Amino acid sequence: xxxxxxxxxxxxxxxxxxxxxxxxxxxxxxxxxxxxxxxxxxxxxxxxxxxxxxxxxxxxxxxxxxxxxxxxxxxxxxxxxxxxxxxxxxxxxxxxxxxxxxxxxxxxxxxxxxxxxxxxxxxxxxxxxxxxxxxxxxxxxxxxxxxxxxxxxxxxxxxxxxxxxxxxxxxxxxxxxxxxxxxxxxxxxxxxxxxxxxxxxxxxxxxxxxxxxxxxxxxxxxxxxxxxxxxx
Amino acid sequence: xxxxxxxxxxxxxxxxxxxxxxxxxxxxxxxxxxxxxxxxxxxxxxxxxxxxxxxxxxxxxxxxxxxxxxxxxxxxxxxxxxxxxxxxxxxxxxxxxxxxxxxxxxxxxxxxxxxxxxxxxxxxxxxxxxxxxxxxxxxxxxxxxxxxxxxxxxxxxxxxxxxxxxxxxxxxxxxxxxxxxxxxxxxxxxxxxxxxxxxxxxxxxxxxxxxxxxxxxxxxxxxxxxxxxxxxxxxxxxxxxxxxxxxxxxxxxxxxxxxxxxxxxxxxxxxxxxxxxxxxxxxxxxxxxxxxxxxxxxxxxxxxxxxxxxxxxxxxxxxxxxxxxxxxxxxxxxxxxxxxxxxxxxxxxxxxxxxxxxxxxxxxxxxxxxxxxxxxxxxxxxxxxxxx
Numbered sequence: 212x213x214x215x216x217x218x219x220x221x222x223x224x225x226x227x228x229x230x231x232x233x234x235x236x237x238x239x240x241x242x243x244x245x246x247x248x249x250x251x252x253x254x255x256x257x258x259x260x261x262x263x264x265x266x267x268x269x270x271x272x273x274x275x276x277x278x279x280x281x282x283x284x285x286x287x288x289x290x291x292x293x294x295x296x297x298x299x300x301x302x303x304x305x306x307x308x309x310x311x312x313x314x315x316x317x318x319x320x321x322x323x324x325x326x327x328x329x330x331x332x333x334x335x336x337x338x339x340x341x342x343x344x345x346x347x348x349x350x351x352x353x354x355x356x357x358x359x360x361x362x363x364x365x366x367x368x369x370x371x372x373x374x375x376x377x378x379x380x381x382x383x384x385x386x387x388x389x390x391x392x393x394x395x396x397x398x399x400x401x402x403x404x405x406x407x408x409x410x411x412x413x414x415x416x417x418x419x420x421x422x423x424x425x426x427x428x429x430x431x432x433x434x435x436x437x438x439x440x441x442x443x
Numbered sequence: 444x445x446x447x448x449x450x451x452x453x454x455x456x457x458x459x460x461x462x463x464x465x466x467x468x469x470x471x472x473x474x475x476x477x478x479x480x481x482x483x484x485x486x487x488x489x490x491x492x493x494x495x496x497x498x499x500x501x502x503x504x505x506x507x508x509x510x511x512x513x514x515x516x517x518x519x520x521x522x523x524x525x526x527x528x529x530x531x532x533x534x535x536x537x538x539x540x541x542x543x544x545x546x547x548x549x550x551x552x553x554x555x556x557x558x559x560x561x562x563x564x565x566x567x568x569x570x571x572x573x574x575x576x577x578x579x580x581x582x583x584x585x586x587x588x589x590x591x592x593x594x595x596x597x598x599x600x601x602x603x604x605x606x607x608x609x610x611x612x613x614x615x616x617x618x619x620x621x622x623x624x625x626x627x628x629x630x631x632x633x634x635x636x637x638x639x640x641x642x643x644x645x646x647x648x649x650x651x652x653x654x655x656x657x658x659x660x661x662x663x664x665x666x667x668x669x670x671x672x673x674x675x676x677x678x679x680x681x682x683x684x685x686x687x688x689x690x691x692x693x694x695x696x697x698x699x700x701x702x703x704x705x706x707x708x709x710x711x712x713x714x715x716x717x718x719x720x721x722x723x724x725x726x727x728x729x730x731x732x733x734x735x736x737x738x739x740x741x742x743x744x745x746x747x748x749x750x751x752x753x754x755x756x757x758x759x760x761x762x763x764x765x766x767x768x769x770x771x772x773x774x775x776x777x778x779x780x781x782x783x784x785x786x787x788x789x790x791x792x793x794x795x796x797x798x799x800x801x802x803x804x805x806x807x808x809x810x811x812x813x814x815x816x817x818x819x820x821x822x823x824x825x826x827x828x829x830x831x
Contacts, residue, residue: 268737268824288823289741296739307734307828311454321738324445368738 221274236431249422300369304381339367359390447748469716470760473709475767478800480702495684510651519676540655541569564641582622593622597631616644717811733827746820757808761801
């Protein structure tokens with residue numbers, strides 16, 4: 212069973228031009244495990260900040276961020292890194308692949324942090340790449356792949372260690388419509404077939420249609436959560 | 444703890460080949476200076492020490508530190524040659540010992556100016572003491588009692604009028620050069636002639652030292668001690684190896700010191716270059732650092748990865764520095780030795796010199812990489828990803 216995510220009274224502020232800008236303001240939010248969420252809201256509403264806190268990339272100023280039974284606010288930088296390695300996968304708008312590594316090596320990156328043998332790592336990376344339909348592009352470097360293929364490599368990397376939570380920040384922002392649809396279908400498959408909890412930041416209502424629920428943020432607070440009518 | 448795969452750093456260096464090459468060149472230039480000075484020091488030290496024999500004794504006057512300062516009368520030389528029981532004898536029972544006189548003389552160099560050249564007056568037995576270490580490569584040996592000279596081959600390309608057939612005036616006496624000899628160490632930069640004839644020409648009635656083949660188990664300190672109260676002669680006895688070591692120590696140390704000094708000065712510059720280059724690299728790659736962190740690599744792993752890259756740059760710089768000095772391997776140069784005479788020695792880039800130079804370069808990389816690697820490790824994932 213995928214792990215639930217709970218945020219309690221989470222506040223996060225940034226210093227900008229000498230002023231404190233509160234991006235998340237006493238946010239209360241509960242997300243069920245195994246659900247595909249889209250996170251929407253105007254620019255500056257705190258979507259990416261929320262994603263970073265849930266992914267353990269950043270620390271909340273106050274409040275608690277629970278993923279399963281782990282309170283991320285209690286972990287230091289190294290502990291968060293170790294937690295990320297086994298519990299969460301990221302998919303970014305800019306794909307964020309290491310350009311000097313091949314697709315397979317990029318997917319193997321998080322697997323290097325596991326106790327798997329070299330052979331097992333390789334096999335798992337290949338399985339992940341086959342799952343995203345890139346079995347024939349394993350030895351290509353990112354510069355030799357299309358945008359859609361790069362994003363699929365990023366998704367393969369995100370699922371390589373079999374984390375329960377996948378966080379995607381505008382994963383289709385740099386893709387054309389048909390490629391974006393393919394990537395969204397892939398995320399949907401990961402949710403439906405593998406039971407991954409997915410939290411996807413998007414500006415695009417059509418992308419949000421692929422999610423089970425849409426969370427609306429407004430000025431750092433929860434606006435509302437809509438169940439997607441097209442999804443059950 | 445899992446470390447960032449090495450291939451990431453290796454390929455990154457390769458991909459950023461221009462920046463890598465510049466940093467490697469900066470470190471390489473520094474290392475070349477150090478390796479160059481160490482090669483000179485090696486050449487100089489080896490020049491004397493490699494031919495220093497443990498079974499040859501050098502007798503000087505008590506208190507003298509070199510043969511230039513020493514003086515022994517012919518009677519004293521005879522006592523040392525014939526009475527010291529440690530001195531070996533040849534098949535005919537003659538002691539394998541020879542009195543030698545040493546003086547420096549001003550001679551003209553090919554490239555202009557003058558320099559001191561060592562003139563050594565020897566007895567025929569000196570050749571027996573030297574054995575196979577000294578051989579005639581052109582012409583012949585001088586005849587005992589004649590005004591003939593032989594010249595060490597190390598002087599041929601540096602000193603004018605030193606070839607077979609040339610004549611050399613020593614004060615008022617004209618000597619004829621009849622041969623060229625090859626020898627190990629400093630002898631190959633000397634001119635040799637008959638002890639008595641050169642003594643007369645130079646108006647020097649005393650010898651500088653006695654050299655003798657001695658039994659292998661000779662205790663030189665005990666030998667010196669045994670004659671300490673002898674009223675006839677109080678020699679200072681050393682093995683030739685010890686003697687030559689004492690002669691080269693100062694200058695050898697100076698080469699090392701000068702090399703070290705230049706390397707430190709240039710090294711500081713290279714460290715700043717390396718730091719600057721790596722800071723630029725890290726700034727350009729902050730996004731990649733963010734990816735590694737997001738994936739789960741710990742700050743220490745990031746630190747090690749970038750420090751490894753810095754050390755690798757240093758090692759590459761070290762190799763480049765060694766490559767820069769290797770073409771000079773064997774090239775000869777000259778300097779004044781402790782007895783103020785010209786000696787010729789070769790540039791010797793030994794494996795030990797190269798290892799020292801590469802270790803020094805790796806150290807430069809390590810120092811230059813500390814701050815950038817620390818900075819990379821301390822970036823938060825969001826900071827790093829935002830900088831893209």
